[in-house]
Amino acid sequence: MRHNRKHLDFEVNLIPCIDLLSVCICFLLLTAVWLQVGSMNVKQAIGGQSAAETPKKPQLWVNMGADGDLTLNVKESSAIPRKLAQMKLKIVDLAKAVTQLKSLDPALNTVLIQPRAQSEYDEIIGLMDEFKKAGLNDLGVVPL
Amino acid sequence: MLETQSVLTDTAMTSVLAGESQLRPSHAKVKRNVNADLLLTALIDAFSILVIFLLASFSSSGELLTMSKDMELPKASLNEILERNPVVKIDGTKLYLEDKEITTDSLIAELIQLRKQFAETRPGEEYPGIVTVQADRRLKYELLNQIVLAASAAGFGDIRFAVLAK
Numbered sequence: 001m002r003h004n005r006k007h008l009d010f011e012v013n014l015i016p017c018i019d020l021l022s023v024c025i026c027f028l029l030l031t032a033v034w035l036q037v038g039s040m041n042v043k044q045a046i047g048g049q050s051a052a053e054t055p056k057k058p059q060l061w062v063n064m065g066a067d068g069d070l071t072l073n074v075k076e077s078s079a080i081p082r083k084l085a086q087m088k089l090k091i092v093d094l095a096k097a098v099t100q101l102k103s104l105d106p107a108l109n110t111v112l113i114q115p116r117a118q119s120e121y122d123e124i125i126g127l128m129d130e131f132k133k134a135g136l137n138d139l140g141v142v143p144l
Numbered sequence: 145m146l147e148t149q150s151v152l153t154d155t156a157m158t159s160v161l162a163g164e165s166q167l168r169p170s171h172a173k174v175k176r177n178v179n180a181d182l183l184l185t186a187l188i189d190a191f192s193i194l195v196i197f198l199l200a201s202f203s204s205s206g207e208l209l210t211m212s213k214d215m216e217l218p219k220a221s222l223n224e225i226l227e228r229n230p231v232v233k234i235d236g237t238k239l240y241l242e243d244k245e246i247t248t249d250s251l252i253a254e255l256i257q258l259r260k261q262f263a264e265t266r267p268g269e270e271y272p273g274i275v276t277v278q279a280d281r282r283l284k285y286e287l288l289n290q291i292v293l294a295a296s297a298a299g300f301g302d303i304r305f306a307v308l309a310k
Contacts, residue, residue: 014184021191028198033207038223039276039304044296115285122281124288125218125307132222141303143296144289 040128042139058108064115079105098134110138117144209278209306218281221310230258232291234279248290255298274302
């Protein structure tokens with residue numbers, strides 16, 4: 001009987017692996033985009049369709065006052081009582097109020113924001129973000 | 145003396161040079177293991193983790209916006225993916241459309257020009273009418289209002305405000 005004395009310590013050559021990983025790391029580091037930029041989509045109404053042809057949908061008008069005061073005004077909704085359809089609140093109470101309005105009228109999906117001339121862009125985006133969180137995705141900005 | 149007490153005994157004499165030593169040539173006869181094995185497994189582990197992390201944070205859309213040093217975009221937690229559309233940038237008091245400096249008065253005409261160019265290059269295709277607005281988070285709405293009005297007047301009903309993910 002013949003005994004084959006083979007070398008059993010098999011070693012994988014790791015150098016090509018290191019080369020490949022180094023190239024991958026260099027490529028990914030060079031092409032990486034570190035800032036995650038997204039977009040807040042706003043649909044503006046453009047004239048062309050008469051008011052009579054436009055289907056009536058519940059709308060929430062938000063007036064941005066000074067010192068972070070907000071005035072909410074629900075239009076074209078029969079499900080929301082008059083008492084709740086108009087209210088004045090601070091931005092910290094907005095999420096609770098919008099959730100309440102949305103639960104009363106699930107068809108409420110449109111928000112029109114009326115900023116002041118001195119309103120900061122950051123405040124407007126923050127407001128839009130709050131509405132999106134509450135499930136109101138159809139956003140618009142009212143020009144001055 | 146030099147050979148026995150110095151650090152050379154532990155370093156140079158045991159290195160690859162040991163066999164070539166002129167101090168005691170008889171050392172060449174001693175078979176020493178000169179293969180210094182580096183632990184490559186740990187290195188590969190670290191590289192793999194780096195590659196996985198970079199792949200996870202890789203964005204195939206590339207950089208669609210050019211940011212100036214002083215510009216700070218507003219932050220939003222619920223945002224959508226930014227797409228390639230005409231970009232209107234407000235940088236201080238300057239206004240740019242696709243990196244070309246314009247004035248607020250000429251914005252409507254420039255946007256209409258973009259529509260015309262699209263109609264010429266892609267006949268029969270409907271123009272999407274989307275514009276991306278890039279502005280500093282401290283900007284007052286009175287300036288932003290001019291862009292909103294100009295975009296609406298030029299038929300760009302879909303405005304996308306560029307934001308940073310929170």
